[in-house]
Amino acid sequence: MTLAEENYLKAIFHLDLESEDEVSTNAIAERMETKPSSVTDMVKKLAEKKMLIYKRYKGAQLTEKGRKIAAGVIRKHRLWEVFLVEKLNFHWDEVHEIAEQLEHIKSDELITRLDNFLGNPDFDPHGDPIPDKDGVLKRTEKKLLSELEKNHSGVCVGVKESSGGFLQYLDKKKIAIGTKINVLGKEFFDGSMVISVGNEQFFISKLIAENLYVQTI
Amino acid sequence: MTLAEENYLKAIFHLDLESEDEVSTNAIAERMETKPSSVTDMVKKLAEKKMLIYKRYKGAQLTEKGRKIAAGVIRKHRLWEVFLVEKLNFHWDEVHEIAEQLEHIKSDELITRLDNFLGNPDFDPHGDPIPDKDGVLKRTEKKLLSELEKNHSGVCVGVKESSGGFLQYLDKKKIAIGTKINVLGKEFFDGSMVISVGNEQFFISKLIAENLYVQTI
DNA sequence: TTACATATTTAGACTAAGCTAAAAATATAT
DNA sequence: ATATATTTTTAGCTTAGTCTAAATATGTAA
Ligand SMILES: [Mn+2]
Ligand SMILES: [Mn+2]
Ligand SMILES: [Mn+2]
Ligand SMILES: [Mn+2]
Numbered sequence: 183m184t185l186a187e188e189n190y191l192k193a194i195f196h197l198d199l200e201s202e203d204e205v206s207t208n209a210i211a212e213r214m215e216t217k218p219s220s221v222t223d224m225v226k227k228l229a230e231k232k233m234l235i236y237k238r239y240k241g242a243q244l245t246e247k248g249r250k251i252a253a254g255v256i257r258k259h260r261l262w263e264v265f266l267v268e269k270l271n272f273h274w275d276e277v278h279e280i281a282e283q284l285e286h287i288k289s290d291e292l293i294t295r296l297d298n299f300l301g302n303p304d305f306d307p308h309g310d311p312i313p314d315k316d317g318v319l320k321r322t323e324k325k326l327l328s329e330l331e332k333n334h335s336g337v338c339v340g341v342k343e344s345s346g347g348f349l350q351y352l353d354k355k356k357i358a359i360g361t362k363i364n365v366l367g368k369e370f371f372d373g374s375m376v377i378s379v380g381n382e383q384f385f386i387s388k389l390i391a392e393n394l395y396v397q398t399i
Numbered sequence: 400m401t402l403a404e405e406n407y408l409k410a411i412f413h414l415d416l417e418s419e420d421e422v423s424t425n426a427i428a429e430r431m432e433t434k435p436s437s438v439t440d441m442v443k444k445l446a447e448k449k450m451l452i453y454k455r456y457k458g459a460q461l462t463e464k465g466r467k468i469a470a471g472v473i474r475k476h477r478l479w480e481v482f483l484v485e486k487l488n489f490h491w492d493e494v495h496e497i498a499e500q501l502e503h504i505k506s507d508e509l510i511t512r513l514d515n516f517l518g519n520p521d522f523d524p525h526g527d528p529i530p531d532k533d534g535v536l537k538r539t540e541k542k543l544l545s546e547l548e549k550n551h552s553g554v555c556v557g558v559k560e561s562s563g564g565f566l567q568y569l570d571k572k573k574i575a576i577g578t579k580i581n582v583l584g585k586e587f588f589d590g591s592m593v594i595s596v597g598n599e600q601f602f603i604s605k606l607i608a609e610n611l612y613v614q615t616i
Numbered sequence: 617t618t619a620c621a622t623a624t625t626t627a628g629a630c631t632a633a634g635c636t637a638a639a640a641a642t643a644t645a646t
Numbered sequence: 647a648t649a650t651a652t653t654t655t656t657a658g659c660t661t662a663g664t665c666t667a668a669a670t671a672t673g674t675a676a
Pocket of ligand 4: 480523524525527561585
């Protein structure tokens with residue numbers, strides 16, 4: 183697998199989670215920041231390698247083989263992110279770009295040892311689950327903060343968006359993985375909320391609430 | 400700098416240390432395991448980028464710019480090797496291939512933090528010096544074991560060859576970085592030696608003696 | 617059902633990095 | 647100094663991955 187092939191598989195894997203049926207050429211192109219024509223070429227190649235099933239004008243669907251390789255790359259990405267944050271003290275908004283590079287290092291032994299060195303973590307610094315050796319992704323019970331009703335509470339377990347800007351906003355508001363959040367009010371009209379975090383109480387927009395995962399308590 | 404460009408610069412840097420004048424096309428090709436015609440293309444490109452000075456039919460010479468980039472890649476390679484051995488408990492004969500990949504990860508911050516995490520080591524697991532941030536390579540006083548005379552002693556400080564086979568031979572003989580070696584006898588005719596290491600006493604061929612660096616005591 | 621809009625594929629071109637085979641320059645040995 | 651051998655370069659092809667522009671298929675709305 184080349185670096186480009188791995189990135190395509192990863193993108194298709196993620197898109198597959200977001201919607202059930204086959205993944206469209208344009209969706210892949212948008213996610214990869216490439217042109218649809220480039221995607222067509224690549225999915226044809228990946229289809230030849232039995233990584234996915236491709237039907238002209240329909241889209242792509244990962245095979246078990248392709249799914250496993252994608253999960254392996256995601257596993258590496260997330261383990262490296264844990265390393266960067268836990269061992270090198272990077273901040274959670276600084277690790278993604280570096281992990282994008284590290285995820286392509288090829289050595290099974292390396293990943294096994296890294297995993298052990300890190301204490302076999304289950305989640306990455308953004309709360310995303312780390313696939314196991316066989317590519318199995320543990321599904322956890324989590325919902326978006328926006329789904330909580332007034333007077334309900336949750337513990338932050340992850341972020342949907344993990345752009346620098348969003349993560350820095352959360353820092354400013356003292357929200358991190360493990361932080362308890364109480365919904366004090368919810369505006370039906372625009373989906374905004376008033377929440378309390380620790381002793382602070384403030385307003386958040388719908389956009390924020392829709393990008394924070396919580397586990398209800 | 401692409402991965403290929405970095406590898407060429409690294410090869411030329413190493414060849415430059417081994418002999419004073421400009422580095423020949425064939426020498427680069429041999430070291431890179433590519434064809435001379437490919438080397439010609441690449442050195443032209445690197446010359447355009449001011450990484451080296453290239454004179455047709457003469458060879459290549461790194462500029463300060465090229466030398467610094469090469470040293471940076473070597474710095475990364477050796478720091479990662481230290482990480483693999485010290486933190487992930489890899490054996491010294493298993494790390495080179497992985498470091499060949501890791502050395503191309505681009506992030507200054509990563510290397511700064513990795514360096515600190517490792518305690519700012521001066522040498523890699525094979526006894527090779529780690530260039531500093533500015534690409535300066537500390538020259539150390541060391542000689543080949545083959546240069547020692549009978550009844551002299553040295554401490555092993557590095558290996559010239561670091562192939563798996565050679566390193567495994569050293570393990571078998573209980574020779575590692577820091578091991579004291581006494582020359583009990585030296586055969587003028589074939590350069591072989593009788594040495595003692597700890598309580599053991601044995602014969603080594605010239606080939607071995609010419610690939611072990613020692614510091615005299 | 618026809619017409620328009622959108623999605624997708626095809627055709628053809630480009631760059632990076634490699635190769636082979638042939639040509640040209642340099643080095644060496646009589 | 648000439649002939650031969652070696653080294654290096656050039657010319658022309660190849661593959662991976664990308665792009666633009668044009669062609670084609672599919673979806674939608676009158
Ligand atoms: Mn990430
Ligand atoms: Mn992550
Ligand atoms: Mn090495
Ligand atoms: Mn080394």
